[in-house]
Amino acid sequence: MSRVTVRIPTPLRPHTGGADEVGLEGTTVGEVLQRLGAAHDGLLARVLTAEGEPRQFVNIYLGSRNVRGLEGMATRVSDGDVISIVPAVAGGAHKSQRTSARRA
Amino acid sequence: MREAEEIAQGSPVGACRLGRGFLELRIEEAVPDLDRPLVLMCGGGTRSLFAAEDLERMGYHRLYSVVGGFARWKAEGLPFDVPPRIDPNQRERYSRHLAIPEVGEAGQIRLLNSKVLLIGAGGLGSPAAFYLAAAGVGTLGLVDHDVVDRSNLQRQILHTDARVGSSKVASARHTLEALNPSVEVRTIEARLASENVEEILGGYDVVVDGSDNFPTRYLVNDACVKLGLPCAHGAVYRFEGQATVFWPGYPKQRGPCYRCIYPEPPPAELAPSCAEAGVLGVLPGVIGLIQAVETIKLLLDLGEPLIGRLLCYDALRGRFTELELARNPQCAYCGEHAIFPGYIDYEQFCSRAG
Structure with a gap:
C-alpha cells in the first residue's frame, strides 16, 4: 500500500466537499481511484467508464505521465505520488453549451 | 564586404550580407565549406580584394573579387534587392526587442511580417x-x-x-x-x-x-x-x-x-x-x-x-x-x-x- 495524493479538478470539487486534493492509499492507479469513488459519491462516474477506464474527455496522470502511456489503471503507485484527473476544459464564459459560440 | 549602412542601400539578390567588420568571425558559420567558391563584393572593388587575402589565410581558396564592386553591379543593371529595415519610429518603439540578441532587428522584422x-x-x-x-x-x-x-x-x-x-x-x-x-x-x-x-x-x-x-x-x-x-x-x-x-x-x-x-x-x-x-x-x-x-x-x-x-x-x-x-x-x-x-x-x- 502506498500513500498518494489525488488532485481534483475544479468541476469535480463539489463531490469532494470543495477539496482540491485528497490523500488515499492503494497499490495501483485504478485501486486509488476506486477508493476515491467509494469515499465520494458520484465522482467516479464522471471520470471512468463502467469498465473502469478513463472516459474520452478525461486523462489520468501519474506525476507528469498520462497513465494511458504507462500501464493504464494497473500502473503501480509509490509513496508520495501525485495522481491528477484532467478533464477537457472548453474555456471561459459562454452562456449556453449548445447554442452559443460566445468567446472566453 | 561592405558596412551595414551600405548593405542597407541594396545588395545582389541572394547575397550573404556579412559586412567587412565581422567577416572573419561570421564567414565560417555562413560558409563552412572551405572548397566552396566565394565571390566577394564591396563598394568599388578594393576592400573585397583585401578581404580575399584574409579569407585565403583562413583556408578558402576559390576566391573571386568583383572589379568595380556593387557600384558597377548596379550600373550594369544587374538584379539587387534592398533588405527590409525598420524605420526610426519602429526602432524607438521596439528598442527593448532590438536589445535582445534572440530578437534583434531580424526578429522584429519577422514579427512585423x-x-x-x-x-x-x-x-x-x-x-x-x-x-x-x-x-x-x-x-x-x-x-x-x-x-x-x-x-x-x-x-x-x-x-x-x-x-x-x-x-x-x-x-x-x-x-x-x-x-x-x-x-x-x-x-x-x-x-x-x-x-x-x-x-x-x-x-x-x-x-x-x-x-x-x-x-x-x-x-x-x-x-x-x-x-x-x-x-x-x-x-x-x-x-x-x-x-x-x-x-x-x-x-x-x-x-x-x-x-x-x-x-x-x-x-x-x-x-x-x-x-x-x-x-x-x-x-x-x-x-x-x-x-x-x-x-x-x-x-x-x-x-x-x-x-x-x-x-x-x-x-x-x-x-x-x-x-x-x-x-x-x-x-x-x-x-x-x-x-x-x-x-x-x-x-x-x-x-x-x-
Whole structure:
C-alpha cells in the first residue's frame, strides 16, 4: 500500500466537499481511484467508464505521465505520488453549451 | 564586404550580407565549406580584394573579387534587392526587442511580417491580442461574432464601458490601433463554421485559440491540422488554467493535436457553463499571455515551444504543473498515414458526446 495524493479538478470539487486534493492509499492507479469513488459519491462516474477506464474527455496522470502511456489503471503507485484527473476544459464564459459560440 | 549602412542601400539578390567588420568571425558559420567558391563584393572593388587575402589565410581558396564592386553591379543593371529595415519610429518603439540578441532587428522584422489569427476577442484573446499588437506582430486577425456585454469587462480588457453593445471585433480594433497604429487589424465578424474555417484561417502563421466552447475547439483543431498551422491553445475555469501548443506539423518535434488528447468532448451536463461557474477575471490574463508568449516563440523559432506539454496553472495554490501530452499514432486527424476525414457537424458531435 502506498500513500498518494489525488488532485481534483475544479468541476469535480463539489463531490469532494470543495477539496482540491485528497490523500488515499492503494497499490495501483485504478485501486486509488476506486477508493476515491467509494469515499465520494458520484465522482467516479464522471471520470471512468463502467469498465473502469478513463472516459474520452478525461486523462489520468501519474506525476507528469498520462497513465494511458504507462500501464493504464494497473500502473503501480509509490509513496508520495501525485495522481491528477484532467478533464477537457472548453474555456471561459459562454452562456449556453449548445447554442452559443460566445468567446472566453 | 561592405558596412551595414551600405548593405542597407541594396545588395545582389541572394547575397550573404556579412559586412567587412565581422567577416572573419561570421564567414565560417555562413560558409563552412572551405572548397566552396566565394565571390566577394564591396563598394568599388578594393576592400573585397583585401578581404580575399584574409579569407585565403583562413583556408578558402576559390576566391573571386568583383572589379568595380556593387557600384558597377548596379550600373550594369544587374538584379539587387534592398533588405527590409525598420524605420526610426519602429526602432524607438521596439528598442527593448532590438536589445535582445534572440530578437534583434531580424526578429522584429519577422514579427512585423507575421500574421496571427485570434479565435475570440474575449478573456483569452484580449490580453493575447493586446500584447501581440504591442510586440509589433504585423497583422492580427480577430474572429468573433459577439457584442460587448458589461459582464465581459471584468476580464476582456480590449473593451470599454462605453462600447457595451457594440461589436467585439470593432471594439478590439479600436483599442489595438490606439496602442499600435501600424498593426493591421483584420476583423472577421462571423461565427466559425466548417464552411468558412479554411477561408478564415488560411494565410496566417499561428492561430491563437481563445474560444470558449467545444464545437469551436474541435473545428479549429481540425482546420489547423489540415492546414498545418500551429495552434496556441488556452483554457480557463474559475481559478485554473491550461495552455499548450498543438502542432502535429512542427518539423522539429511532432506533437499531438487536440483530438489525440481528448478524442471526444464531455457531454453537456458534465461541461458546466462558465457563466454559472465563473472565472477569476485575472486568470485569462495569465493564460492568454502564455499563449501570446508561445506565439512569439513560434514566429521567431525561439526556445522550446509548449508542444507535447500541458502547462497547468492553479492560481489558488500558486502552482504551475507540467503534464506530458502524447501523440496518438492512431489519431484519425493527425496520426501516421491519416487522411483528413473532413469536417463534421461539430454542434451535434459535442451535444451527443459522452
